[in-house]
Amino acid sequence: MLLTISTTHAPATDLGFLLHKHPDRCQTFSASYGSTHVFYPEATDERTTVALLLEVDPVGLVRNRRYEAAHLAQYVNDRPYVASSFLSVAIAQVFRSALNGRCEAREELARTPIPLSARLDVLPVRGGEDFLRKLFEPLGYSLDAQRYPLDEQFPEWGDSPYYSVTISGTKRLSELLTHLYVLIPVFDNQKHYHFGDDEIEKLLDKASVWLADHPEKDQIARRYLGHKPNLYREALARLIDDEVLEEELTEEKPLSPEVQLEEKVSLNEQRLGSVLAALRASGAQSVIDLGCGEGKLLREVIADRQFQRILGMDVSVRALEIAQRRLKLDRLPESVAERVQLIHGSLIYRDKRLSGFDAAALVEVIEHLDPPRLSACERVIFEFAHPKTVIVTTPNQEYNTMWETLPAGQFRHADHRFEWTRQEFQDWSNRIAERHGYTVEFVGIGPNDPVVGSPTQMSIFQTRDAR
Numbered sequence: 386m387l388l389t390i391s392t393t394h395a396p397a398t399d400l401g402f403l404l405h406k407h408p409d410r411c412q413t414f415s416a417s418y419g420s421t422h423v424f425y426p427e428a429t430d431e432r433t434t435v436a437l438l439l440e441v442d443p444v445g446l447v448r449n450r451r452y453e454a455a456h457l458a459q460y461v462n463d464r465p466y467v468a469s470s471f472l473s474v475a476i477a478q479v480f481r482s483a484l485n486g487r488c489e490a491r492e493e494l495a496r497t498p499i500p501l502s503a504r505l506d507v508l509p510v511r512g513g514e515d516f517l518r519k520l521f522e523p524l525g526y527s528l529d530a531q532r533y534p535l536d537e538q539f540p541e542w543g544d545s546p547y548y549s550v551t552i553s554g555t556k557r558l559s560e561l562l563t564h565l566y567v568l569i570p571v572f573d574n575q576k577h578y579h580f581g582d583d584e585i586e587k588l589l590d591k592a593s594v595w596l597a598d599h600p601e602k603d604q605i606a607r608r609y610l611g612h613k614p615n616l617y618r619e620a621l622a623r624l625i626d627d628e629v630l631e632e633e634l635t636e637e638k639p640l641s642p643e644v645q646l647e648e649k650v651s652l653n654e655q656r657l658g659s660v661l662a663a664l665r666a667s668g669a670q671s672v673i674d675l676g677c678g679e680g681k682l683l684r685e686v687i688a689d690r691q692f693q694r695i696l697g698m699d700v701s702v703r704a705l706e707i708a709q710r711r712l713k714l715d716r717l718p719e720s721v722a723e724r725v726q727l728i729h730g731s732l733i734y735r736d737k738r739l740s741g742f743d744a745a746a747l748v749e750v751i752e753h754l755d756p757p758r759l760s761a762c763e764r765v766i767f768e769f770a771h772p773k774t775v776i777v778t779t780p781n782q783e784y785n786t787m788w789e790t791l792p793a794g795q796f797r798h799a800d801h802r803f804e805w806t807r808q809e810f811q812d813w814s815n816r817i818a819e820r821h822g823y824t825v826e827f828v829g830i831g832p833n834d835p836v837v838g839s840p841t842q843m844s845i846f847q848t849r850d851a852r
């Protein structure tokens with residue numbers, strides 16, 4: 386079973402750095418199914434190709450009880466010859482860093498979309514060429530597929546389910562690898578191991594950011610999770626629907642009602658000012674802006690030398706593109722730009738990149754999360770990332786009655802999943818503080834009405850041991 390990946394991005398031999406595998410070496414790794422060889426059939430500055438060759442040992446598989454099938458089929462089957470979930474295992478084992486987008490030697494290149502193509506020599510496709518196209522094309526690949534007859538000697542037997550497939554596109558290497566990692570078993574529609582809860586985690590970990598928008602996400606989740614309804618329903622429910630959020634950011638659109646309403650009191654600026662003041666007062670030197678959107682807070686944070694390490698994260702690629710442009714990161718002096726990083730990610734999955742920061746800001750983000758996802762987000766931030774200071778802002782629903790143009794009972798923005806009263810926000814914050822070892826204080830932002838309070842509410846969490 387052979388996978389080859391090629392690039393023409395000069396110098397193409399940099400593919401070796403991206404994959405952490407030297408183009409001059411041939412390496413072999415042992416695995417539960419047999420062994421995996423990595424080598425480069427070609428390695429020039431113009432074009433470099435890496436090959437991942439799996440040697441699957443069917444007898445060993447039966448002995449190890451890794452592949453459970455009946456009788457003769459245990460020994461005589463297509464597994465040694467086709468791209469199956471073993472190939473995904475091999476990708477995760479042999480190209481782990483590249484799959485996760487990590488590359489110290491060529492950090493910039495790992496983040497850059499480059500011309501890539503991947504060829505799967507024999508891919509079993511349950512669903513035919515149409516299904517191949519439906520899965521790869523929405524991800525931005527062009528596809529070349531060649532189907533094999535069942536037996537060349539007997540054309541009347543018709544076609545086999547096996548294809549040679551080449552996909553090409555301008556992608557980050559980590560994207561291409563994750564697409565292959567997830568989709569190969571989906572085409573094959575047979576997995577070699579048993580399903581557990583961590584299958585959902587694996588799927589979401591690798592696919593959450595692109596699967597939510599994929600027109601075939603149902604089929605992908607269903608097949609990936611071995612047609613177990615409880616698993617794929619949960620997986621689908623946990624995917625973030627990014628579309629609405631992205632729409633919110635289109636610049637041409639008239640101001641959203643939320644913005645129009647809030648502009649009267651230039652609430653946005655007051656909010657940024659309050660968050661910035663709280664970050665400064667915390668003494669933080671490193672800050673993450675979670676759900677940084679177009680980077681309004683980041684701009685202020687970057688301008689203050691107190692903050693030495695700054696990370697902006699958002700689930701919306703479009704928002705990050707706008708932030709990148711507005712912050713002019715590529716034009717800032719290196720001493721400024723090197724303090725800042727923008728990353729694509731979702732707040733509802735545990736993410737190591739969020740660890741080790743003094744403070745985190747979550748400005749007008751929680752109300753965009755569905756309540757079940759909010760509880761995942763709480764753990765991601767307060768339990769796993771666990772910064773010393775966390776600053777959260779969200780609308781105060783009680784204040785909505787002050788805006789005549791906002792019909793009663795309606796949210797300030799169509800994508801808000803909830804808007805909380807002060808009591809609700811304080812209950813939520815207190816519960817988190819209690820559970821994760823923080824103290825919490827509350828501050829109103831914007832004009833303070835004696836009855837309904839301020840339009841925005843902010844909580845400032847601090848770890849107990851930091852006090």
Ligand code: SAH
Pocket residue numbers: 625630631675676677678679680681682698699700701704730731732733747748749750753754
């Ligand atoms: N903090 C910014 C943007 C607020 S809008 C500001 O104050 O201007 C809400 C932002 O949260 C959007 O950019 C949206 O893409 C982001 N977001 C929504 N769900 C998210 C999630 N699960 N993970 C990360 N970001 C998310």
